[in-house]
Amino acid sequence: MENNEDNYLMISGIQHYEFCKRQWALIHIEQQWFENVKTVEGSNLHNKADNPHIREKRNDKIIVRSMAVKSTSLEITGVCDVVEFIQNSNGVWLDKEEDYYQVCPVEYKRGRPKQDHADILQMAAQAVCLEEMFLTTIEKGYIFYGEKKERLEVLLSDDIRNELRKTVQDMHQMYKKRLTPKVKTGKHCKSCSLQSICLPDMLNKSSVKSYIERKIAE
Template identity: 50%
Template sequence: MATYSEEDYLMLSGIQHFAFCRRQWALAHIENQWNDNYLTIAGQNLHHKTDDPYISETRGEKFIVRAMPVHSREYGLTGVCDVVEFKKDNNGTQVFGKSGKYVPIPIEYKHGKEKTNHSDELQLLGEAVCLEEMLFCHIDYGYLYYGKTRHRKKIEFTLALRQELNQTVLEMHSYWQRKYTPRVKPSQKCKSCSLRDICLPELLNRESVNEYIERRLSE
């Protein structure tokens, strides 16, 4: 089975960006363009409360790990899981320093509310496939916690969702290898995009963002 080298690993968090808008992902991850808006700042504040690697909890038949670094050579992904619950299960995997077997369950925290697309689900599954590869196990589901509604939603990792993730990651790697920033048709979602002022959709038919910036700097 083909694997990716570490220099070609892509960020897990980019899966959600890519599913939301391929151009947004390319601007941030290929061209290194980024701006914060009130949505990204609120999301960062929520993650600061959960991403403390020095906080661990044990609750009965499970223990919780926060800010857990993960990666996958098969998918070429790397990142950090907000929270991973290890639930005691005879069908699970052994964990160093723990007696018995456990099944890891990833939990991803999101600032807003549930989306109409699969972007959050795909990022969560991306975390799961990293855990599966690292811990030699199979994970059936995970959870998305939405800060705006204070609701935790169970996400089943179906075959269809796994196929969608595989196709998404292959496309991401294709863009990354070619250093390609796609053109997209402006839509309503552009209004909430933190890169709205960098994307410059009115220039899409004329020049790239880097070309625009270089031209303005030389003027």
């Protein structure tokens, strides 16, 4: 399969795709982006993760912030908020440290754990990138939720990995077709940063229009 890095998708897009496929397409295919309060708050939290101490050593742990990662198998790329390297004889050899370390991604999120798998898939995507880059296996990662200041441990099971693979494949297909889909609108549209360009009410109206047109044609 052709592996052109120009076609790599942003890992951060997984959360948009899980929230609404149309939102993802508007941002990542049509390159539309309007910040609302939530995205600004979200970036503030990320700024904390992006603080100037890019690399910090604490006892048996090395903490690296804002690490760029990519996966050639999934054709995705992004930046990990935090990657922890924990001293462990079963880990990977780090030349600079002259020791073995286990690799563990930590994703920072505003708010609290969600009903869907968006955050888990995003963290799993980072883990797959790190596995390929460090030639290792990562069994778990963490998601830190800002609202509750709580760190959730996530095991990277086969189910999660399969769900990630399927999601990313679907995203690539939509991206190749440059398709911005029409979707079902709902309560979630109220918190969407792209309401003003998506015009969800118009989406509903056009469905009614096409429904009437279909009925007339029958």
